[in-house]
Amino acid sequence: MKKHIHLIAAARPNFMKIAPLYHALKKVAWANPVIVHTGQHYDVNMSDAFFADLRLPEPDIHLGIGSGTHAEQTGQVMIAYEEMLNDQKPDMVIVVGDVNSTIACTLAAAKISYGRMGEGQAGQSRTASSVNEEDRPMIAHLEAGLRSFDRSMPEEINRLATDVLADILWTPSPDADQNLLKEGVAPHKIVRVGNIMIDSLEMLRHKIEELSIHMDLGLTKKEYGVVTLHRPSNVDNPAVLQGLCESLNRISQMLPLVFPVHPRTRKNLEKTGLMDSLAGNKRLFLLEPQSYIKFMNLVFNCRMVITDSGGIQEETTYLGIPCLTMRPNTERPATIHEGTNKLCRTDQVVEQAETILSGGTRHRTVPEFWDGKTSGRIIESIKSFMQIP
Ligand code: UD1
Numbered sequence: 001m002k003k004h005i006h007l008i009a010a011a012r013p014n015f016m017k018i019a020p021l022y023h024a025l026k027k028v029a030w031a032n033p034v035i036v037h038t039g040q041h042y043d044v045n046m047s048d049a050f051f052a053d054l055r056l057p058e059p060d061i062h063l064g065i066g067s068g069t070h071a072e073q074t075g076q077v078m079i080a081y082e083e084m085l086n087d088q089k090p091d092m093v094i095v096v097g098d099v100n101s102t103i104a105c106t107l108a109a110a111k112i113s114y115g116r117m118g119e120g121q122a123g124q125s126r127t128a129s130s131v132n133e134e135d136r137p138m139i140a141h142l143e144a145g146l147r148s149f150d151r152s153m154p155e156e157i158n159r160l161a162t163d164v165l166a167d168i169l170w171t172p173s174p175d176a177d178q179n180l181l182k183e184g185v186a187p188h189k190i191v192r193v194g195n196i197m198i199d200s201l202e203m204l205r206h207k208i209e210e211l212s213i214h215m216d217l218g219l220t221k222k223e224y225g226v227v228t229l230h231r232p233s234n235v236d237n238p239a240v241l242q243g244l245c246e247s248l249n250r251i252s253q254m255l256p257l258v259f260p261v262h263p264r265t266r267k268n269l270e271k272t273g274l275m276d277s278l279a280g281n282k283r284l285f286l287l288e289p290q291s292y293i294k295f296m297n298l299v300f301n302c303r304m305v306i307t308d309s310g311g312i313q314e315e316t317t318y319l320g321i322p323c324l325t326m327r328p329n330t331e332r333p334a335t336i337h338e339g340t341n342k343l344c345r346t347d348q349v350v351e352q353a354e355t356i357l358s359g360g361t362r363h364r365t366v367p368e369f370w371d372g373k374t375s376g377r378i379i380e381s382i383k384s385f386m387q388i389p
Helices: 012-027 044-053 070-088 100-111 154-165 174-182 196-203 205-210 238-254 263-272 275-279 292-300 311-319 346-358 374-385
Strands: 003-009 031-037 092-096 138-142 168-171 190-192 225-228 257-260 284-287 304-307 323-325 341-343
Touching: 003 012, 003 100, 012 031, 012 044, 012 092, 012 196, 012 374, 031 070, 044 292, 070 100, 092 100, 100 138, 100 154, 138 154, 138 374, 168 174, 168 374, 174 190, 196 205, 196 311, 196 374, 205 292, 238 257, 238 263, 238 275, 238 284, 238 346, 257 292, 263 275, 275 284, 292 311, 304 311, 304 346, 311 323, 311 341, 323 346
Parallel strands: 003 031, 003 092, 092 138, 138 168, 168 190, 225 257, 225 304, 257 284, 304 323, 323 341
Antiparallel strands: none
16 A cells, blocks of 8 residues: 655745655555645645645645634644544655744644554654554655744744644765754654755756846846845844845845845835835845746856855855855854855845855865755655664
């Protein structure tokens, strides 16, 4: 019997993490991978465009949850997914990253009971290697162990809670292994598989390199920057957002900037009237959120990136492109110690951008297992945990 494996996809940063795994699972005889889209991101250019670029089929299951407060979003995903679990009884649930749907589906799966066990057995302690013979799906977290140590970030809460509950913790880097061990996670649950996003990037490199979006904008290769901002700490506070807009206008005088605007950020720019201060600047190109291939093409050819995203810190490290991260901390320290990333306060960004533009390329190394082969290591890990010969 094929193993029925749910892959949970919810928000933009999840899609490039499930895609390589979905394609790898499709190729093995023992797996039946099923894509579950919770609906957390629902705009065409935040979701459908990514499915198309990543060659993913329509989700098998769409929970259609959408926006809401943290509790609303998390609670509604839990309720809808619990029903799906009872209906489908998957053998394994794979959650990725740190969005609200990651913890919501983990919680629902951790507490489900399929009602298959004899009396007295349910509730017994279980080990990761035996859990699939028990009464709920095995839960695996891909991109486990990352910590910013900043609990004001909703994503940090999601990471901590997911890692406590998951049976298998697939990590991207040694710091993640260490964080989990320090939190008391049993070593046999932790498997370092590497960075799955690099699999997507390598899978689509030829498509990414075929485009030249910067030329469509009248820009020259390596003579423009890319900006993304969406964190509540940067875009929900009007004073902080205003400071960032002023800085972007100043930096654009040195280096034209391409800024695909996240829906949260667009709403806030419009609400505060700050959109006008950016829209009037001819060296600042405001775009809709870009599809994966188009966005990566913009990054491949740019001089530097200014962002508050998690994933882009890693992609720029892999590509050797300088990155300024507008955050006080990062859950991805390898991008700073080994890569091209630098944390940056909002009042320092102009100065830091100048430094990058006046300096040469910084030496960097690519962290181990960021090699495009992570999905293969995950397949081996699933076989071992599920005792598949
Ligand atoms: C979420 C994740 C964050 C991730 C980010 C990437 C959580 C807590 N946060 O933040 O970790 O880095 O996605 O984008 O899970 N909206 C749309 N269309 C969409 C999606 C969202 O208009 O397709 C609007 C929503 O109505 C809401 C805002 O954007 O007002 C924020 O969406 P939400 O999913 O709550 O959080 P993000 O800020 O995107």
